[in-house]
Amino acid sequence: MTAVALVSSATVWTAAPAYAVASAAAVEPISVRSWPIRSFRIGSSQMRFGPLEFVGGLEMASAAGDFGALSAFRFLDPGGRFVGVADTGFWFFGQLERDADGRPSGLADFTMQQMVGPQGQVTADKGRTDAEGLAVRDGVATATFERAHRVSEYKLDPGGMKSQIRDLGYVIPPRELRNNRGLETIAYAPKDGPLAGARVVVSEKSLDRNGDIFAAIIEGPGKGVFTVVRRGEFDITDGAFLPDGDLLLLERSYAISRGVGMRLRRIPAGDIRKGAVADGEILLEAGMTYQIDNMEGLDVWRRADGALMVSLISDDNHSILQRNLYLEFILQED
DSSP: OHHHHTOOOOOSSOOOOTTTOOOBOOOEEOOOEEEEEOOSBTTOOOOEETTEEEEEEEEEEOSSTTOOOEEEEEESSTTSEEEEEETTTEEEEEEEEEOTTSOEEEEEEEEEEEOBOTTSOBOOOHHHHOEEEEEEETTEEEEEETTTTEEEEEEOOTTOOBSOSEEEOOSSOGGGSOTTSSEEEEEEOOTTSTTTTOEEEEEEEEEOTTSOEEEEEOSSTTOEEEEEOOOTTOEEEEEEEOTTSOEEEEEEEEETTTEEEEEEEEEOGGGOSTTOEEOOEEEEEEOTTBSOOSEEEEEEEEOTTSOEEEEEEEOOTTOTTOOEEEEEEEEOOO
16 A cells, blocks of 8 residues: 555646636526425434434425536535535536525525636536536635546636636546546545645545555645445445544445445544555445435535534436435534
8 A cells, every 4th residue: 555655646637727717617597496305214203313313405406407417515604505516517506595493495596507628618528527526625626527537626716617726636546546436525634633634535436456445645744545445335425524533424325126325434533544444433324215316415514503514415317217315414423
């Protein structure tokens, strides 16, 4: 692992200087219909699932053809305004609305805009615009892409997202990233933790010779490759750091015989280091008897009353057999 950790990645697109491209794609306002989800377990009034307490959720749909394929998102205000990426090559922005009890009730001010390349061009090439992960800090959005594997920084601008400021090295050797199983997750570690705010990437299902999942700390003094133990048939679809430095991972499985499954796993902060093989406690596992779909996006945030919140979204793959869902939980800290 030590030798691997020293290899820097090569980017697929040439990095664009911040001043080189001013063009942006058109912003498309989209009307989204929402239906509330009151119970996580279908036909049950159960609200507590291990350390997680279900708050509420939404099923979402739109007549707009571009709506869907939601892969990752981050709140810009706790539980309110958000930004996200769709794996069809779109940015999306919006506002989560709430009812009198604070539960999710709908989406407002929802917009989508196509991503543009280094020269400001819009491309419909799925291989170049398959955005899967997103991290946001200090006005900069960092997105990960699989197929054409890369990590790119963008200036955050809901009124017109332009081409990338620069591409970053992702430390994992490019030859180890599998087609359509590449960089699925990017998250900022806490600034006051051992990683000092570094960005961490985790692949979906790029496996080493032991069958473990490639991941990396891509900056800072702890920079280097580590792996995450793959448990069963679950692949990693997103992640977010908890305040104590643990990494919460969202995982997904699919089989014709049992349908789709989702899982949340908590990786201890001490396991996230160069050369480590990380594993952690499973906090939640759910299958087709629950209100889930192809769960792909996760964020962690603090509610005004101090509760630690976990929010999830699904990617419908633009299929009439799948749904766009938003789910919200309290993660008990006792």
